[in-house]
Amino acid sequence: MSKIIGIDLGTSNSAASYMEAGKSKIIPSAEGTTLVGGKAFPSYVAFTKEGELLVGEPARRQAVANPEGTILAAKRKMGTDFKYNIFGKEYTPQQISAFILQKIKKDAEMYLGDKVEKAVVTVPAYFNDAQRQATKDAGAIAGLEIVRLVNEPTAASLAYGLDKVQEKDQQVLVFDLGGGTLDVTIMNFGQGVFEVRSTSGDTKLGGTDMDEALINYIIDEFKKEQGVDLKADKMVTQRVKEAAEKAKIELSSALETEINLPFITATNEGPKHLLMKITRAKLEELVKPIVDRCRVSIEQAISDAKLTPANIEKVILVGGPTRMPIVQKFIENIFGPKIARGVDPMECVAMGAAIQGAILAGETEVKDVLLLDVTPLTLGIETLGGVMTPIIDRNATIPTTKSQVFSTAADNQTSVEIHVLQGERPMAGDNRTLGRFILDGIPPSPRGIPQVEVGFDLDANGILTVTAKDKATSKSQHITIKDTSALSKEEIEKMKKAAEQFAAEDRNKKEIIDLRNQSDTLIYTCEKSLKDGGDKIPADVKKQVEDKVAELKKVKDANDIEVIKKAIQDLGDTVQKIGAAMYQQAPGAQSGQPGQEQPQEEKPKTDEGPIEGEYTEQK
């Protein structure tokens, strides 16, 4: 069934959102690859002289070139008798809004790959009946059924999950500072209903004023220092404007930033560069008068609602400029630390609308929802050196099946023990044992040759079946463990915490084990090469290798990582001489070829091929 999307139909920008797997997500516009606001739909509609219709980003781009054919902020005319007259044709504000809704519908359908026929659309809390009806009409013209109109501050509150708070009535203040307008709304939330108590605002106050203050400062400073007025040149002001916007964004997280515009202009003396450090303090000094103007609207809203700042329980911030620390400080100075956080202030209105849409669609969809569990901890087996080798990773969705092929650790080993573990620590001993069993009857062969497939099957109820199968004989054994999920939440958390706490120590321990395993493999290969080579190996080479083998044997069980690494390196280098010596003796052999018997420094665990397991022989 088709989704009900949420649309924030804004004065200068619109946004759309939908719900997927219980989360709201933003729908990008088809042109959406610009740096800032790439996801938003500018609320621009334009008709070209050739009669072409442009909506959104393309309409915004040509606004300067075609002012008489471009309409913006049609939202301010909704519900009035105003008619736009464009090249001799008349359009109502509803029709203009419908073009924007149609564009959003089209882009949403392309993005979702599904038909979109219904939407929840947001309107300002102060919209009267005529304005609301006009918005509904716009939907009808666009072929989009508006199933519900939601107040913008209510939608923002939904995005923050305020509707989930049940205990008592709450007073919520929504502070919506956009590019060019400020809206302040106070709502009472209780018994599942948001009730608007007061609204106020300023239609000529916003982020654009802040940008301008910064641009003017930069241009003035440059004039003071260099005596050149940058305002005269459009290209230059454009560069300053972009740099100022970037600096403003950076100063929300950094305390200082640098504006660097080389070759900004040229005089008779040669090129001039603009290089200026701007601190957050400076920016805040510049925008403070603008931020202070917000106080009037806030006080108005509070007194209209017959409240005091202390009565307000939650403050919700909407709009890009509210990301600035100075705006947040300003709010906290009035209300204390009551700002709700965690949702993008530019997207929260559209997201709230999508949440409302999902609630409305709710009843019919519940049946399709099949809840799948995840396994809270990693499941694995013990391998060579007491290492825990994960088979099913934590947070895997169940039911699931995984298998891996292992091998033997010693020559002529005829049985392996499968030690099933649960936990996040790298060493087997630090994890929880779920069970053990033995697979025997493996035909005697050199280490690393037999292939034992270990399969883990975790069903939807958390019941784990571990199977081990010798691929040569097809002989298999299995164990069923019923209580993989028997741990309480606290125990699971404790195990996860322990993993984090001991992470560094565990890594160290595991590295030593890995090196030790590597040493064992190398010693084994070297001794085998010596035995296989017999008399063909010159006595001096043989002696050198034997010495190095003895050296590695001596140090490998100590805990000094560097010493073991060096011994491995030495033996590795020395043993190559066996190969070199033998090839020199072989008739017709070309010198300089790598020795056949050069031991490969195998890592005990790789993704392909058999993995050496720690299966000690059963006697």
Next chain:
Amino acid sequence: MSDEEIKKLQDELELAKQQSEEYLNGWKRTKADYLNREREIDKEKIEWIKFANLELILNFLPIMDSFDHSVKNLSEIEDNDSTPSTDSGQVGSPRSEWTNGILKIKDQFESFLKAQGIEKIKTLGKKFDPMFHEAIDKQGEENEIVEEIQSGYTMHGRVIRPAKVVVK
């Protein structure tokens, strides 16, 4: 077995049949969802790889802009220099090899961008097209681009930054 018992068993069987049908359908649906998702992921992967560097490139473009400005400035200086230096029939002062070297570095940057599938959007003398251009100023009614204020770029054919222009 009494009729009642038979009826009860029949009902149970009916219910079990219904449930098994429902479950089987759910299973098929999930499996189909999974296979479809796999296919989508394959498609998305190609897109991701193609546009993986987008963020990086977008942050790199302002540096390229500065380069453009420096070169533009260079030709202005040369133009100024060329006016008085008409002696010995020489047009303009010869560009120093050092300057030529810097211009070559700019070429390197440009061919690097080209190799990433990034192309400059053509502007001067073209008809204004809002799919590729953004108008910053207007000087007449002809809708023709007379000046480029900031270069625009496409990546694999998609506009990543529109060109900012003046139209006449």
